Amino acid sequence: MSIPTKSLSMTQVLLCGAAIVTLSMGIRHGFGLWLLPVTQSQGWSRETFAFAIAIQNLAWGVFGIFAGMAADRFGAFRVIVGGAVLYALGLLGMASATTPLLFSATAGVLIGMAQAGTTYAVIYGVIGRNVSADKRSGAMGIAAAAGSFGQFLMVPTEGFLISSFGWKEALMILGLASLMMVPLAWGLREPGFAGGSAIRREQTILQALTEAFKYPSFQLLMAGYFVCGFQVVFIGVHMPSYLKDKGLSPQVASYALALIGLFNVFGTYAAGVLGQRLSKKNILAFIYLARSCAITLFLLTPLSPLSVYVFSAVMGLLWLSTVPVTNAAVAQIFGVAHLSMLSGFVFFSHQIGSFLGVWLGGYLYDRTGSYDVVWYIAIGLGVLAALVNLPVKEASIIRSTAAQAV
Template sequence: MSSATPLQNPPRLSALQVLACGAFIVTLSMGIRHGFGLWLQPITQAQGWTRETFSFALAIQNLSWGVFGIFAGMAADRFGAFRVLIGGAVAYALGLAGMALSTTSTTFALTTGVLIGAAQAGTTYAVIYGVIGRQIPAEKRSWAMGVAAAAGSFGQFLMVPVEGWLISQFGWQQALLFLGAAVLLIMPLALGLREPGFAGGAPAQREQTIAQALREAFRYRSFQLLMAGYFVCGFQVVFIGVHMPSYLKDNGLSPQVASYALALIGLFNVIGTYAAGVLGQRMAKRHILAFIYFARAAVIAIFLIAPLSPMSVYVFSAVMGLLWLSTIPPTNAVVAQIFGVAHMSMLGGFIFFSHQIGSFMGVWLGGVLYDQTGSYNIVWYLAIALGVFAGLVNLPVRETPIARAPQRVGAAA
């Protein structure tokens, strides 16, 4: 067999190797991005920019992540995750350096927004979950996805305090340059995710072409409902992650409270995402998703009604942490369960694109409406209403494998 011929029955990587390397990569990539809200006030004050300028760059970042996530997923499905991860790590380092050194709002939007967003597409869930889907047996897949999502949450718990410490000790610019060097650790970790089925970079054999897989998915009602729910997930978590530090400071609480709050979200999300992955092996994933979205709406409403204090912030952060990224394992497991794993990274990329449109709206509206009204109240209320909507649309999702007629690869639809 030549090196250009795909392996028919490639050996699997060990589950421990996949989970260890995948978890460390997600920990680093997600951990860094979760702390970006800590830079809002230092950067806007140093550069004389409005919060909308910073928020718009972060909104572009989330949209860029969603757009490039589709193509990163396609590339990972076709050529394996290794090459995508290497490119993503380099782009991440360059983007963080650009975030530190940009002197105009345009270059800030291009580096912090477009470049870091593209880097995140190549170093986070869509790519890692594709490897998990191909390398971990179906009976353990939801659990394994929970482990990977929990790693991203641990990254938030670990990295946000570190980022706050770096800013306080070295200044916001030097802190970003340190993180740019640290993110290159993804490159050696990617070696552990070189899949044997992609010998010579050749694609594995599939029953469907990309076009056939996309037509099938976008015509399927449950796929549309999952995308709608994921839009809400992005709106809520990115608005809270980016704007809550400033919301707390505006209300007289110290920056340390915000750092501890974001860290608590990350710590408790380790529990929440792992639990969601485990429960996904035992009960209907649509029920898990509906509960998460309904619970988020209730928790935000109680947070706004209760008197604001450090203790109320910590309780809110802990409970919200249980619900934070716990949507990820059941959502991706449903996609694999319905459509199979051959195009999982790509389909996961499209689902995540919807998430990132929501992220764009949440972070951007937070900045725009704050500048116009001097308050985040309208966006908080939107987050509550959207949580109820997302809970409702996930209830009718069908989780059974799709009935698929035999077809030749490349045949006309």
């Protein structure tokens, strides 16, 4: 890849990118707060709501691939603006949906497409192209920490909006707020993409994909990220209802999700910094194993607000800490020319896991009256993810001259 003669400053990239991720991730982290208000108001089952959010995660993964390709080709600015507009439309449509089909189309497809254009794959592409390799993992950690801060900031705000104005009005307010991402995207207009011209690359898209999918370490990173998606989305969407079923107040759930976001600020930043100094595969293996241990202890400990808050703090440290490390590993192995696209494919695996985690949570609850089975699956998958990350080879891939030719 030819590096542009002028790059954006790291400060500008991180300020604008972090603010966009704060809004985008902050809004979506609070969707679990709408589960009971929506289902009770509309007379729907929990599976209906969970299925729409599952569709959202799957759409996010699918369209994330194409958003990554577009961002690599035309720059992140255009992609983020389009994603912000879709976010606003999706939230407004979610508020006005009167049937499960419309709810799935808006809360599911539209918002999933919006998240694809306004979250990590696109932002990390900008970071990869404008931040030097020795600072890249830490910069990605800062961006991921911003998403966590968004959860800490936005989840209590969303709870306040729902209680003060109603669940429909809260969605409309957030729809307008999501448009703030448009002016922020202006700060990520890269000189190398001025006028729509792309940076010249040594590989075509097909060559980059063929190389990645033939490389075992890429497949192992995708497998681990699948588990990440299963765990965090199941917990993020279903834990408020799980806690209410156990007799705890809705405020406990709001504080729990906020604590996850707060502690994840520190966890993701620390993971990004450690990724510059330690083996990334070992960091990932530790995170997945620690998650399984935390869930096991949570289920074995008598449930109380204190136990919920301790669990939330521990899970917060581990929540999105996989994100900067995984993406930095992809950049280290394959370079940054097609980073947004490759990150999109890795994230697609994450979102398949997210789909199964959130949908199985609703499906098995409706049929068994309990979330226990899904908790056990999350524990087992965490152990599996720890094991599959250990064989990952992090060294930069060596390409022959012939393989680089377009």
